[in-house]
Amino acid sequence: MKIKSILIATALIAFSPFASADLNYRTDSFDTTRCNDGTTYRTDSFGTTRDNQGNLWRTDQFGTTRGSDGTTCRTDSFGTMRCN
Numbered sequence: 001m002k003i004k005s006i007l008i009a010t011a012l013i014a015f016s017p018f019a020s021a022d023l024n025y026r027t028d029s030f031d032t033t034r035c036n037d038g039t040t041y042r043t044d045s046f047g048t049t050r051d052n053q054g055n056l057w058r059t060d061q062f063g064t065t066r067g068s069d070g071t072t073c074r075t076d077s078f079g080t081m082r083c084n
Helices: 002-014
Strands: 025-027 032-035 040-043 049-051 056-059 065-067 072-075 081-083
Antiparallel strands (some): 032 040, 049 056, 065 072, 072 081
16 A cells, blocks of 8 residues: 555656656655655545645546546556646
8 A cells, every 4th residue: 555655646746737857755654745845645545645735636446546626647558647
């Protein structure tokens, strides 16, 4: 579950509309991912990731991640994630 949390948080961070080349993040021992832009991500036991900006993120069995803000991210067979 910890690796899934890290992967989801990494995908959300790397492909967010606010991502930049100098964005850094770190996951602590409580499975909270913190970014240098002040955003934090935490995944609960149900697989739902919440950020500190009020968004919920869920990944379905097909690998599609949907945010409560309307963002949809999909990973293709090459491992490239694209968000709308």
